[in-house]
Amino acid sequence: MASGGVEEPKKLKLYSYWRSSCSHRVRIALNLKGLDYEYIAVDLLKGEQKSPEFLKLNPLGYVPVLVDGDTYLEEKYPQHPLLPQDLQKKAMNYQAAVLVSANIQPYQNLPIIGYIKEKLGPDEMLAWVQHHIKNGFAVTMQLWRSYWKPCWEVCYGDEAFLADLFLAPQIDGAVRRFNIDMNEFPILAKINESYKEHPAFQGAMPGKQPDAPPEARTEVRFFKE
Template sequence: MTTNSSLGEPKKLQLYSYYRSSCSFRVRIALNLKGLDYEYKAVNLLKGEQQSPEFLMVNPIGYVPALVDGDIVLADSFAIVMYLEEKYPEHPLLPRDLEKKAINYQAANIVSASIQPLQNLDVLKYIEEKVGPDAKLPWVQKHISKGFTALEKLLKDHAGKYATGDDVFLADVFLAPQIHGSIQRFNLDMTAFPLLARLHEAYMQLPAFQDAMPENQPDFPAAQSGSV
């Protein structure tokens, strides 16, 4: 274990995060579920701080989140969550059942690979420049709806109180920020997705999820512009 050389105490985890980033939101939930204390290091994406030389030394691709654990630096939400799962076994994020474990991986990947990348700032900026500002919201809603349709079908035979049963697992960690952002940021009508809407309500009751919410982060602005 890496320690503070002067005090002999373990170094606190550091999370480079942006309050509205759903990828950062996932990691905050995982850290909270596992009861891990961490230092929040804000990176303002709208101001371009992710492209600063200082941050690029942490994550050369210029995305949040990034996690520093002593001498270990990880920069990818899926990799970070799996690292936390293996190093800190408290509150396992994967079930023992092999099928349920696979469903968790699949649901998390639908969010992280097939939905979220199509709504990040770089993509929305490109759509705005090449097509027009009015094209951004329909673009996002189309691709979220496609992913949510798949998730409804995937989880219908596995869901309990949460995505794959009555315990919170990896799928929930990835689903909660995506559903929240889809409703709050992209004004998605959830009528066609009753299972995901029900899960959203369940997530909002959990302290680990509540504490990870964008509005509860230190870099949450006092006034919101409401822009995509």
């Protein structure tokens, strides 16, 4: 209890894995909104996401899990909205988020690439991931040229919205984990450079998380698991 008998708000809890791109998105959102939270590490390589305790939080056994009652982050904490009011810009943000979450990132989930590696070997696994990332990035570039260019400033600079939450971790993971040459995607490379200047994005970087191994401070560029 705080002074005067007023109960202090409970601190948010984020169950996260340092290199999970989905967790990375939530960390950026929390930083943008200026929300303090307790970081609870879940080691995916050790299978901690399948423990009975964690499955009570998320029966799917995936990270992240944000514990903060039964309301949605955006509605409960309206500061720094994650979607712009302009309908065209809002639509672009939704498109970018869906493109990453449904058509790129699922193909690099640990269960998926673990299965590919087991059946076909590590070289085919890496080729699989690179194919889907490059295909998704190529579509992103096409959408930018055809539809997004007039409102692309929402994806870098002073403003940051939902599209950035999805693009930043995906681009960073593509470079650091899967050895994607971003010279093929110059617009995305330019956007990624702008993320490096934004404190909310920098604080959410995988190598800065408490469960990141020492070598992650510089991070090798090739996926080893």
